[in-house]
Amino acid sequence: MSVTEEVNGLSLLVRHDEEGPYLIGGKCTSCQAVFFPKQSICPRCTGQSIEETPLSRKGRLYTYTEVYQKPPDYDGPIPYLIGRVLLPEGVFVLAQLKAGKEDLKINMDMKLVVESIYRDEIGKKIIGYKFMPA
Numbered sequence: 763m764s765v766t767e768e769v770n771g772l773s774l775l776v777r778h779d780e781e782g783p784y785l786i787g788g789k790c791t792s793c794q795a796v797f798f799p800k801q802s803i804c805p806r807c808t809g810q811s812i813e814e815t816p817l818s819r820k821g822r823l824y825t826y827t828e829v830y831q832k833p834p835d836y837d838g839p840i841p842y843l844i845g846r847v848l849l850p851e852g853v854f855v856l857a858q859l860k861a862g863k864e865d866l867k868i869n870m871d872m873k874l875v876v877e878s879i880y881r882d883e884i885g886k887k888i889i890g891y892k893f894m895p896a
Contacts, residue, residue: 786816
């Protein structure tokens with residue numbers, strides 16, 4: 763079952779099952795490369811036969827940074843943390859982090875969460891995926 767379809771295309775990236783949310787990646791049937799997000803063409807071999815594949819809910823923090831400049835249309839807290847999380851499939855996922863700088867250490871275990879990132883100009887919650895310490 764997918765996350766609600768009306769949430770800014772999030773259902774193209776995240777699904778839920780009985781264990782909770784997970785990210786949807788792509789797997790090339792030609793070279794077996796796994797990537798996120800799922801694309802129509804393989805970034806490794808340019809193959810066009812791509813299967814949808816569920817990705818692990820947990821990974822390791824590869825790196826992170828604190829962001830002070832807000833992106834267009836973002837009305838959430840500044841500064842915020844973003845990081846690259848390496849999943850067991852060998853896929854790096856760039857995501858906002860749900861933690862303080864003092865709680866983060868490179869190579870620490872992280873887990874996926876799906877929640878509000880901020881509210882838009884009319885007060886509607888914008889939902890997205892984040893990672894937090896496991």
